[in-house]
Amino acid sequence: MDLAYGPKYEAFREEVRAFLTKHKDQAPKGLGAAGRPSPEACSWQQLLIQHGYAARTIPKDYGGYGAMPDILESRIIAEEFSAARVPAALQNQGISMLVPTLLELGTEEQKKKWVKPTLRGEVVWCQGYSEPGSGSDLASLQTKATEDGDDFVINGQKIWTSTAHEADMIFCLVRTEPDKPKHEGISYLIFSMKTPGIEVRPLTTMTGHAEFNEVFFTDVRVPKTQIVGQRGQGWLVANATLKYERGMLGDPAAMETRFQALVDLMREETVDGQRAIDNPIFRDRLVRLQAELAAMKFNGLRQLTCASRGEDPGLARLIVKLQSCELTHQISALAIDVMGEFGVLYDDSPYLRSHGSWQWGYMFQLGLIIGGGTAQIQKNIISERGLGMPREPKLAK
């Protein structure tokens, strides 16, 4: 155990700090919603790429900074940006999922065309995976792509497509080989959201907001060249991408920020003149969550060390999505409970606390527990891959 970074990395930390001191005034105000980055956010992102604080390990030829991967450097960048409360590199599905997939499996032309503008925030992507009939069993998806001359013609429907209403492009799973077993008949296509025949309808969730969309395809023509990987190999391509999606969830620093906000809330909210934090039951719940959070934080450090040595952290990694989503949800739940009736105020009600964000979070985070592989799917993964327990007997092919 050595929790010091050492002189080489501390020097790097100083570089990051110097950059932040010099440039923080140029940073866009607020983190900005997911979706299309503002012009200020785009120019900030470009400055970050130029200095290696975004797209750090992406080759220069494709618009990145071209540094060797170094997980500790990445962590120091994240720590310093967070400490300075300055927006870090853009995070969206294009950058986190499509770019690594193209770099791994795309053609040279695809990489040259799409990686750079995606990294710079100029091209926004959405992900066309889930369908109304294909959630946990994603490989059963039915959106069809039929060959017609040099094109595929796409018909079907996608759901849970966040940012579809703002996206320029979609990376989409379609069935090109309807007669093959379900995993072998899928292809991975990329195409413009302006292609005729695409209709985007907002999908309002229990939060009252439309954080997602449904996307309908009617005779949408896509040139065959816009396939990533081989025809019928889309499942493998998608799994390369899903691997990157799981990495996006469960950031202990974000949970710590929420926890600190909860502590502040419990110091402010009173019932009969007693602060919530002075109520022994609420306080006990708070400390219990704090311990769980500490465990997840150190679990993160342990994974970091494994990653820096090129080792697979195994169970320590497999449990992150399940545990983090649950813990985040419980932090919101306690916030609501300490507020009592005030905890269920919503929209623009009088007496609303924190703009209703705790209640919104409590509902939205339930979506996170379900999305990206439900809690039950996570438990299958943990037990099968982590503990080596038998798989479910296969029924459907």
Add this chain to the structure above:
Amino acid sequence: MEFALSEEQRLLQDSVRRFLEQNAPLDKVRLAAGDTHTVQRSLWAGASELGIPGMLIPEDFGGMGLGFLDAAIVYEMIGRHVAPLPFLGTAVMAPLALMLAGSEAQQEKWLPKIAAGEIVAGVAVTEKIGIREDAGVKARKGTLTGKSLFVIDWAEADFYIVADSDHGLHLVLPDAKGLSRRALNTIDRTRSVGELVFDQVAAEPLPRSSADAVARMIDAGRVMLAADTLGAGQMMLEKAVAYAGERKQFGRVIGSFQAVKHLCAEMAAALEPSRSLVWYAAHALDEVPGDARLMACHAKSHLSEVGRFVARTATEVHGGMGFTDLLGLHYWFKRIGLDRQLLGGPELVRLEAARLQGWAA
């Protein structure tokens, strides 16, 4: 930056694991449950060949001079094998008391004997955490009066470290005049706890005693109990997974049913981050003093909750067999049960954690 066990620590853990696999199999544990002392003595002598009793004791006194993380991973292995060893009091809390508060003469007299595995040292600090049944020990003119409950490594102790009600620590010999002792029989028969009643018992004060020394003994004890629960819980999970892979019902191994798999996944999901927390809490005792007390509280309370969940869930996965004496799974269940209550149950420890942060009076 390295959040991991070192190569030496992995080797240490492996050697302790191998030693316990060979020397503390379940039939030995069963034997110990009927007669703790004999088994404990011979096993402790064996453990001393690995340096376990003196692992925290400086090399000048015949120990290994290792740190709390080393001790925690060893106690994890001891918990894994529900081994009847007097580790908590003898190898951790009593040496710590002597090192923090003892005179040079006391250290020279007792530490080498502990390190050699020749003696057992009991520790009476329960009343520093909470007083029940009018317990508590008053020191007056070199004598102790009162009583202390749930004394750790109580049986066969060659001396006791006793905390009085005023942050004093004392060394008491078991045959001292006016001292009477009663065993307290808990569900966990692999470790002894008992009661000491003092009627003007002559005691030798540790001259450098302080509130801080007592608190640091308790911090270390809590982290060790968390490590013990981690090891015991990990073993229960492994046993549950193995059993579910063999037991057949409805023509399938029960481990292929999601109802069973998901229980195992939940246990793993709870245990895995706990391991990281125990490592850090133990590391902090030596290296991050500002964090040590809070993290000891978190480790103790969190592992108590995780341990309870794993103990009942792993038993359930074993079905009726888990409930019987045949598999001996209950030794782990009971070990985790005692860990939870010793040195403060989770609610009490969380209150302390809140106080440390100014969240409670």
